[in-house]
Amino acid sequence: MPPLSLYIHVPWCVRKCPYCDFNSHERKQEIPEARYLAALRRDLEATLPLVWGRTVYTVFIGGGTPSLLSGEAIEQMLAMVRSYLPLTPDAEITMEANPGTAEADRFAQYAAAGVNRISLGVQSFDDQALQQLGRIHNAAQAEQAIALAMSAVDQVNIDLMYALPGQTVGKARADVQRALQFGTQHLSLYHLTMEPNTVFAKYPPKGLPDEDSAADIQDMLLQATQEAGFEHYEISAYARPGCRARHNLNYWEFGDYIGIGPGAHSKLSFHDRIIRRANIKHPQGWMDRTLDGDGSARLMSEQVLTVGDLPFEFMLNALRLVNGVPATLFQERTSLSLLTVAPTIRKAVERGLLKSDPLTICPTEQGQAFLNDLQAMFLPSE
The missing domain is CATH 3.20.20.70 (Aldolase class I)
Incomplete structure (x- = not known):
């Protein structure tokens, strides 16, 4: 885990x-x-x-x-x-x-x-x-x-x-x-x-x-x-x-976290899924629902991440790190093979946004400068 x-x-x-x-x-x-x-x-x-x-x-x-x-x-x-x-x-x-x-x-x-x-x-x-x-x-x-x-x-x-x-x-x-x-x-x-x-x-x-x-x-x-x-x-x-x-x-290495309090977010991994949760935002409403309702009354949303969501969710965080992350971390944290994103990684390398290193997923200086563009390359295709 x-x-x-x-x-x-x-x-x-x-x-x-x-x-x-x-x-x-x-x-x-x-x-x-x-x-x-x-x-x-x-x-x-x-x-x-x-x-x-x-x-x-x-x-x-x-x-x-x-x-x-x-x-x-x-x-x-x-x-x-x-x-x-x-x-x-x-x-x-x-x-x-x-x-x-x-x-x-x-x-x-x-x-x-x-x-x-x-x-x-x-x-x-x-x-x-x-x-x-x-x-x-x-x-x-x-x-x-x-x-x-x-x-x-x-x-x-x-x-x-x-x-x-x-x-x-x-x-x-x-x-x-x-x-x-x-x-x-x-x-x-x-x-x-x-x-x-x-x-x-x-x-x-x-x-x-x-x-x-x-x-x-x-x-x-x-x-x-x-x-x-x-x-x-x-x-x-x-x-x-x-x-x-x-x-x-x-966060950046796609670890898990519990969020408690109004508007707090959680991301939790299980053997068969990864879920995201968010509490309702208003302090008074969160306190009222948490204290007076059942366990789910405080939640604003709960989402099970799909296979298509995971590459972008992972890269959205990991690519913020200047020295990147080990390539093995992708499979460890998403349960997906790196082959899933290999074509996108190749394109990013060709565009000079990722370093050509099979052992790491690491943005170049240009990739850091155009981070939003680099992250968007891993969005799920419609």
């Missing part, structure tokens, strides 16, 4: 950012922690029969803004997880946090509860850029949060965005150099995109860099992180040796 991870969704945030397309909802009142935790328990209980006997290697608490929860809530959450699921002794337990909600005692409490990795949504160290992005923190608060996180847990990730309104190569360099000076183990560098159904999609900000300028910024980021000892291992991820995000790697 593939490795198994657990994702826990915390849907609330202080304010919805204009670029955000995640399932997040502005907190209008006090978060109903007790009811939310009770619903998480019921959600996990309903999923347990699908994963009996399987060990969990990573846990990721994402959002929204999980750091809006009290230290006591995180402690209860992780105690509940341990009571139902066998975690490996060295399980990576990541929690997302925003600098605007960071407090020293909370970070220490999160660590005491078992969190050993914090991912901070800094996005920029430029106060003007932070205002344009709708963030509720400033650069000074971001720096304070990084220091607090590093004193509390073993590993810290910093999220930064680039290709921001009015951003030059020089401004982007200042941002990444400021992030690198803290000595964190991981960086996630995301190109600002106008995602559908966001405020920015409807009202795009002025002064966005053109494609050539954005490419120059990306080239600079690659050089700056490499010089600082980081390896670029996934489209948006950079890590010091031995510090890759194990939870995200499991």
Whole structure:
């Protein structure tokens, strides 16, 4: 069986950012922690029969803004997880946090509860850029949060965005150099995109860099992180040796995961099928249905992946990895022979999008630059 991870969704945030397309909802009142935790328990209980006997290697608490929860809530959450699921002794337990909600005692409490990795949504160290992005923190608060996180847990990730309104190569360099000076183990560098159904999609900000300028910024980021000892291992991820995000790697290597909470997704493998599930998105509706309905009331959808779906599902994830994956992983994770996709692989090699290596499935630099086109080659034919 593939490795198994657990994702826990915390849907609330202080304010919805204009670029955000995640399932997040502005907190209008006090978060109903007790009811939310009770619903998480019921959600996990309903999923347990699908994963009996399987060990969990990573846990990721994402959002929204999980750091809006009290230290006591995180402690209860992780105690509940341990009571139902066998975690490996060295399980990576990541929690997302925003600098605007960071407090020293909370970070220490999160660590005491078992969190050993914090991912901070800094996005920029430029106060003007932070205002344009709708963030509720400033650069000074971001720096304070990084220091607090590093004193509390073993590993810290910093999220930064680039290709921001009015951003030059020089401004982007200042941002990444400021992030690198803290000595964190991981960086996630995301190109600002106008995602559908966001405020920015409807009202795009002025002064966005053109494609050539954005490419120059990306080239600079690659050089700056490499010089600082980081390896670029996934489209948006950079890590010091031995510090890759194990939870995200499991996604990209087509591993299995349980998702609990509103809007959370699951992908689970069995001897004869692979299924995907998604919970209903609205927090109140999810809590009501999970607590008051039967085990399936919380589900928005459930899909059994077909043989035709699997190649694209696998490549959609694996091709994000800069060094690709072993060719044998395709059969191991899909139960399909590599011959199933051999003609498409040959075409991608001929187009210069995949490397000509029988032992790996690995995108070329051109394949990384045109990743959407490369992934689309594996879509099922109608």
